[in-house]
Amino acid sequence: MLAWIGVALLVAAGGLAIRWMSARTDALGRPRPFPYIAVVVLVALGCASLAPFVLRVRLERRLASATSELLGTSAEVRCQSFGGAFVDVGADLGYVVFGPDGTPEQWTLIKRDQCADLSDYLRSGKQEPTRDQIVAVHVLTHEAIHMSGVQNEAQAECMAMQRDAAMAEHLGASPEAAGELAIAYWREVYPWMPAAYRSEECAPGEALDAGRSDAPWVLATG
Numbered sequence: 001m002l003a004w005i006g007v008a009l010l011v012a013a014g015g016l017a018i019r020w021m022s023a024r025t026d027a028l029g030r031p032r033p034f035p036y037i038a039v040v041v042l043v044a045l046g047c048a049s050l051a052p053f054v055l056r057v058r059l060e061r062r063l064a065s066a067t068s069e070l071l072g073t074s075a076e077v078r079c080q081s082f083g084g085a086f087v088d089v090g091a092d093l094g095y096v097v098f099g100p101d102g103t104p105e106q107w108t109l110i111k112r113d114q115c116a117d118l119s120d121y122l123r124s125g126k127q128e129p130t131r132d133q134i135v136a137v138h139v140l141t142h143e144a145i146h147m148s149g150v151q152n153e154a155q156a157e158c159m160a161m162q163r164d165a166a167m168a169e170h171l172g173a174s175p176e177a178a179g180e181l182a183i184a185y186w187r188e189v190y191p192w193m194p195a196a197y198r199s200e201e202c203a204p205g206e207a208l209d210a211g212r213s214d215a216p217w218v219l220a221t222g
Contacts, residue, residue, distance in 0.1 A: 052082075055119075056079050056081075056115075059079060059115060059118070059119050059122075060076075060077050060078060060079055062122060062171075063077040063079075063110070063115075063118060063140060063171075064076050064077040065170075066140070066167060066170035066171050067108075067140060067143075067144045067147075067167075067170075069170045070141070070144050070163060070166055070167055070170055071144055071147060071148055073106070074106065075106050075107065075108070075144065075147055076106060076107035076108070077107070077108055077110060077140070078107060078108070078109045078110070079109075079110055079112065079115035080109060080110065080111050080112040080115065081112070082112070084112070085111070085112035085113075088111070088112075092111070093110070093111050093113075093114050093135070093136075093139045094108055094109060094110040094111055094114060094139045094140070094142070094143045095108065095109055095143070095146075096108045096143050096146035096147050098146075098151060102149075102151065103149070104146055104147050104148075104149055104151075105147075106147055107147075108140075108143035108144070108146070108147060110136075110139060110140060110143065111139075113132075114135070114136040114139050114140075115136075117130075117132045117133045117135070117136035118133070118136045118137065118140065118171075120133060121133040121136065121137060121171065122171060122172065126168070126171075126172060126173040126174070126177045126178075126181075127177050129181055129184075131184075131188070131189070134181055134184050134185050134188075134189065135185070135189060137164060137167055137168055137171065137181060137185075138160060138161070138164050138167075138185050138189070140167060141160040141161075141163050141164050141166075141167040142156055142157060142160040144160070144163075144167070145159045145160045145163070153196050153197050154196060154197055154198060154199040154202070155199070155208060157190070157193065157197045157198070157199075157202070158199060158201075158202035158208040159208070159210065161182070161185060161186055161190060161202070161215075161216060162182075162209075162210050162212050162214070162215040162216070163212070163214075164178075164181060164182040164185055164216070165178040165179050165181065165182040165214040165216070165219065166178070166214060168181045168182065178214075179214065179216075179219040182214070182215075182216040182219060183216045183219055183220050185216070186216035186217065186220070187216075187220075190202075203217070204217045204218075
């Protein structure tokens with residue numbers, strides 16, 4: 001909505017300038033002053049209205065790049081808009097749409113707060129992420145796993161947890177910082193997730209252990 005308002009304001013500014021150019025003198029032949037104040041105000045308001053949209057698009061592209069690197073295929077990440085967040089009553093932090101045949105769409109929507117946390121994480125040194133930033137990175141990984149075709153939440157959660165370090169590296173963290181983030185999620189967040197997101201098979205040597213060297217339980221013992 002703000003983006004359309006911004007476009008409308010910039011169009012209005014352009015309209016004023018064109019109108020002045022087409023009639024530089026009044027009915028008596030006197031020069032008409034250029035409407036500097038009105039044009040400047042409209043341009044400033046238009047740019048201010050467009051700024052959140054531009055920043056969101058930049059963030060989405062950065063998150064999509066990291067997600068695509070993790071999956072090895074092109075994927076799209078959309079951040080929830082202000083309007084979408086205003087009417088949202090869901091408890092999920094992100095989602096992927098699956099078709100009737102179980103095929104996932106190759107895009108995910110990440111909720112507004114989590115996108116804000118991801119933005120903060122990208123701008124940080126990534127050495128001491130907040131709990132919210134740790135969760136947000138994991139949400140992005142979790143939804144990436146859904147885009148790979150996994151529908152079961154417990155399975156997706158476990159697979160994502162073993163790839164959090166990789167996602168953090170794709171977002172710019174050092175291998176050490178990425179590993180610490182993955183360990184923090186495994187130890188401090190995963191045990192308190194709802195039952196539908198947890199599995200006894202998500203453990204070293206169990207059925208959901210992917211055998212990755214960057215799994216949190218491997219990194220924690222390294």
